[in-house]
Amino acid sequence: MLLNNPDVWEITLLSIKVSGLATLISLLIGLPIGTLLALSKFPGRSVLLTLVNTGMALPPVVVGLAVAMTLWRSGPLGDLHLIYTPAGIIIAQVIIAAPVVTGLTTAALQSLDPRLRLQLLGLGASRLQMVLTIWREARLPLLAALMAGFGSVISEVGASMMVGGNIRHQTRVLTTAIVLETNKGEFASAIALGILLLLITFLINFALTWIQQRGAKR
Amino acid sequence: MTALVEIRDLLVHRAGRPVLEIERLNIERGRVLALVGPNGAGKSTLLLVLARLIKPERGAIILNGQSATELGDRVYRRRIGLVMQDPLLLNMSVYANIAIGLRYRCVSGSETARLVKAWSIRLGIEHLQTRNAATLSGGEAQRVALARVFVLRPELLLLDEPFSGLDKKARTELLLDLKALLPTTGVTTLFSTHDDREVRVLADTKIELVDGKIQPESSV
Numbered sequence: 001m002l003l004n005n006p007d008v009w010e011i012t013l014l015s016i017k018v019s020g021l022a023t024l025i026s027l028l029i030g031l032p033i034g035t036l037l038a039l040s041k042f043p044g045r046s047v048l049l050t051l052v053n054t055g056m057a058l059p060p061v062v063v064g065l066a067v068a069m070t071l072w073r074s075g076p077l078g079d080l081h082l083i084y085t086p087a088g089i090i091i092a093q094v095i096i097a098a099p100v101v102t103g104l105t106t107a108a109l110q111s112l113d114p115r116l117r118l119q120l121l122g123l124g125a126s127r128l129q130m131v132l133t134i135w136r137e138a139r140l141p142l143l144a145a146l147m148a149g150f151g152s153v154i155s156e157v158g159a160s161m162m163v164g165g166n167i168r169h170q171t172r173v174l175t176t177a178i179v180l181e182t183n184k185g186e187f188a189s190a191i192a193l194g195i196l197l198l199l200i201t202f203l204i205n206f207a208l209t210w211i212q213q214r215g216a217k218r
Numbered sequence: 219m220t221a222l223v224e225i226r227d228l229l230v231h232r233a234g235r236p237v238l239e240i241e242r243l244n245i246e247r248g249r250v251l252a253l254v255g256p257n258g259a260g261k262s263t264l265l266l267v268l269a270r271l272i273k274p275e276r277g278a279i280i281l282n283g284q285s286a287t288e289l290g291d292r293v294y295r296r297r298i299g300l301v302m303q304d305p306l307l308l309n310m311s312v313y314a315n316i317a318i319g320l321r322y323r324c325v326s327g328s329e330t331a332r333l334v335k336a337w338s339i340r341l342g343i344e345h346l347q348t349r350n351a352a353t354l355s356g357g358e359a360q361r362v363a364l365a366r367v368f369v370l371r372p373e374l375l376l377l378d379e380p381f382s383g384l385d386k387k388a389r390t391e392l393l394l395d396l397k398a399l400l401p402t403t404g405v406t407t408l409f410s411t412h413d414d415r416e417v418r419v420l421a422d423t424k425i426e427l428v429d430g431k432i433q434p435e436s437s438v
Binding site for chain 1: 304
C-alpha cells in the first residue's frame with residue numbers, strides 16, 4: 001500500500017537527493033580541510049581542529065535554528081528566498097555533515113605512518129601526487145567518514161523541519177513525514193516510513209561497505 | 219673521481235640545538251659509503267637532508283655541480299633514491315608499489331612494465347608481482363622497497379639502515395645480493411648502519427658521525 005502512494009516515492013526521492021547532495025558537498029569541503037589539518041602545521045590549527053571536533057556533535061535542531069534565522073525573510077540572507085526550500089535543507093545538512101567528514105578525514109590520515117609522506121616525496125611525488133596516494137591508502141577510513149556523514153544527515157529531523165517547514169510536494173522528507181504522521185496518530189504510516197528510511201540507509205551503506213571491503217582485498 | 223654530491227657549511231637544528239654540523243663533505247661518484255655512528259649521531263638526519271626532506275638552517279648541497287636549492291625540491295628528489303629502515307609499502311600489489319615512482323614521473327605503461335620486470339628479476343621478487351604488499355615477509359618487503367627505487371635509476375642512492383628490520387637469514391641474503399648488484403649499477407650509494415659486517419661487505423668508504431659531526435674519514 002505504501003509503495004502505491006506517489007507521495008511516498010516523492011518524499012523518498014527528495015530525502016535521497018537532499019541528503020546525497022549535502023553529503024557530496026560535505027565531502028568536497030571536508031576532504032581538503034581534513035587533509036590540511038592532518039598534514040600541515042599552521043597558526044590556529046589547534047583552534048580549527050577543536051572547532052571541527054565540536055562541530056561533529058552539533059545538535060541538528062540548533063543548526064536548524066541558526067540556518068532558519070539566517071535564511072528567514074527578514075534575516076541576513078532572506079533575499080535569497082531559501083527558507084522552506086530543499087536548497088535551504090541542503091545548507092543546514094552540509095553544516096551538520098561537513099564537520100563529521102572533516103574530523104574523520106583528519107583522523108583517518110593521521111592514523112597513517114607519518115614517514116609514509118616523506119617516503120612518497122622521496123620517491124619524487126609532487127605534493128598533489130603525495131596527497132592523492134595517501135587518500136588512496138586511507139580509502140577505507142575515508143569511506144567510513146563518508147558513511148558517517150551521510151548517516152548524520154539522512155536521519156536528522158530538526159534542521160529539515162525548521163529550515164524546510166515540512167511542506168507537502170516541496171520540502172517534505174522521510175524524517176519530517178514520520179514526525180507528521182506520528183503527530184496525527186497515524187502510527188502505522190509512521191512505522192512504515194521509518195522502515196523505509198532504515199531500508200534506504202541500509203542499502204546505501206551496504207553499497208559503500210561493499211566498495212570499502214572490495215578495496216580492502218586489493 | 220669527481221664529486222657527485224658536495225655538502226658545504228651544513229647546519230641542522232632540532233628543538234633549538236644543532237644536531238648536524240658538516241663543514242665540508244664530498245661524495246665521490248660511484249662510491250659506496252657507509253655512514254656509522256651511535257644512535258642520535260645524526261645519520262638519519264643527514265640522509266633526510268640529502269633527500270631534501272629536512273631543510274637545513276644553513277648550508278649548500280650541490281648535486282653534479284648544481285645547487286639543490288636552484289634545482290628545486292621535486293627536480294632534485296627525482297634524481298635521488300631513498301629507502302628507509304621500514305619498507306613503508308602501500309596497500310596495493312607489489313607491481314603497483316614498484317611502479318609508483320615511475321607513475322609520478324608519467325613514464326609510459328610499457329616502459330614501466332619493462333623496468334619493473336627487469337628489477338624484480340634482479341632482486342628475486344618477480345614471482346610476487348600480483349601479491350598485496352601487506353602479505354610480504356620483512357625480507358621480501360625490503361626487496362620491493364629497493365626495486366621501487368632502483369627502477370628510477372637514481373644518481374644517488376640513500377639507504378637508512380636497510381637491513382636492520384630483517385632476520386639474520388634475510389639480512390645476509392639481501393646484503394650479498396646488494397653487494398653483487400651495486401657494482402653493476404654504478405650508483406653512488408650512502409647507507410647508514412650499526413653493523414661492522416655490512417660496512418666490510420658493502421662499503422668502500424666509511425664515514426663516522428658523532429654528535430652530528432663527521433669524524434676523520436677512513437677507508438675500509
